Amino acid sequence: MKRNTVYDTSVIELPKIMNRSGNITSISNYLNIPFSVQRIYYLYDIPSGSERGGHSHKDLHQLIVAISGSFDITLDDGVTKKTVRLDRPNFGLLVVPGIWRELKEFSSGAICLVLASNKYDEKDYIRSYDEFKAFKL
Ligand code: TYD
Secondary structure, eight states: OTTOOGGGOEEEEOOOEEETTEEEOOOOBTTTBSSOOOEEEEEOSOOTTOOEEEEEESSOOEEEEEEESOEEEEEEOSSOEEEEEEOOTTEEEEEOSSOEEEEEOOOTTOEEEEEESSOOOGGGEEOOHHHHHHHTO
């Protein structure tokens, strides 16, 4: 976790079953993502100009998907920063533990779906950037 870098994060293409009356994307544990989902949450009704995130996790793996609209995620491993724009429901960003993330530039009506490898645990968060930098040493 300490040694993970932004190069360990990746945008993955998810299956898309196309039909004249709409599409389906499904995500299965260990088939499409390298972990088992223990929790799903989503951000919605996000006011224009909002910034979310601003933390790292010690052990949590996540898949982040813009299931509606778009937003930017800046990833930071303490040395390198990388910004990814998510804007399609069949692409997701895999985020490994030990990466600081900030989400911004949400479009109107954006919905950010997160599949997470563990239940909510405040002890897994690093919310201070100084603490994050010390954790990465
Ligand atoms: P946080 O993860 O900091 O949100 P974001 O990264 O989107 O800005 O969570 C915001 C608040 O919601 C915080 O008080 C913790 C709470 N929360 C839960 O209770 N359960 C959850 O599954 C999540 C993700 C957050």
